[in-house]
Amino acid sequence: MKSLASYEDAKGNIKLRQQIVRLMRESRCRSRVEEIIITNGCLESINLALRCIAKSGDTIAVESPTYFGVLQTLETLGMKVLEIPTHPQTGIDPAALDKVVRTRKITGCVLIPTFSNPLGSCMPEKNKKQVYQILSDAKIPIIEDDIYGG
Ligand SMILES: Cc1ncc(COP(=O)(O)O)c(C=O)c1O
Numbered sequence: 001m002k003s004l005a006s007y008e009d010a011k012g013n014i015k016l017r018q019q020i021v022r023l024m025r026e027s028r029c030r031s032r033v034e035e036i037i038i039t040n041g042c043l044e045s046i047n048l049a050l051r052c053i054a055k056s057g058d059t060i061a062v063e064s065p066t067y068f069g070v071l072q073t074l075e076t077l078g079m080k081v082l083e084i085p086t087h088p089q090t091g092i093d094p095a096a097l098d099k100v101v102r103t104r105k106i107t108g109c110v111l112i113p114t115f116s117n118p119l120g121s122c123m124p125e126k127n128k129k130q131v132y133q134i135l136s137d138a139k140i141p142i143i144e145d146d147i148y149g150g
Pocket residue numbers: 040041042043044067069112116117145147
């Protein structure tokens with residue numbers, strides 16, 4: 001009854017956040033309850049994550065094609081988009097990404113590796129590791145849209 005008459009924690013319901021930490025642990029991703037916030041859907045979380053790592057005018061690398069909502073979010077934030085060729089079965093092209101991070105100033109990268117929308121591709125584990133290595137070596141943060149992951 002008390003919960004009906006009071007505001008929720010601004011970061012979101014604590015029990016839900018604890019369950020998210022537990023689920024993330026099952027997929028070998030360590031996090032703490034204080035690091036989790038509940039958003040109004042996936043695009044709000046991408047919007048917040050982008051605002052944490054980049055500002056208007058910065059360039060963000062994305063798969064091509066990518067989910068149109070990601071492009072709209074980047075446009076709203078005044079960020080530039082750099083499209084990386086993406087294979088319908090194996091996802092973003094690691095060689096093309098590698099070339100881009102060596103030649104262009106990229107502030108971040110938004111990826112949908114586990115069932116791309118619109119392609120439906122699922123990046124093989126080997127490619128995911130390769131892409132992670134390229135971006136972490138270049139110190140470029142990855143924002144993963146894992147809406148269809150599990
Ligand atoms: C890959 C992807 N990201 C984000 C969204 C939007 O999610 P939400 O409505 O939770 O913001 C969708 C919706 O179809 C999607 O396919």
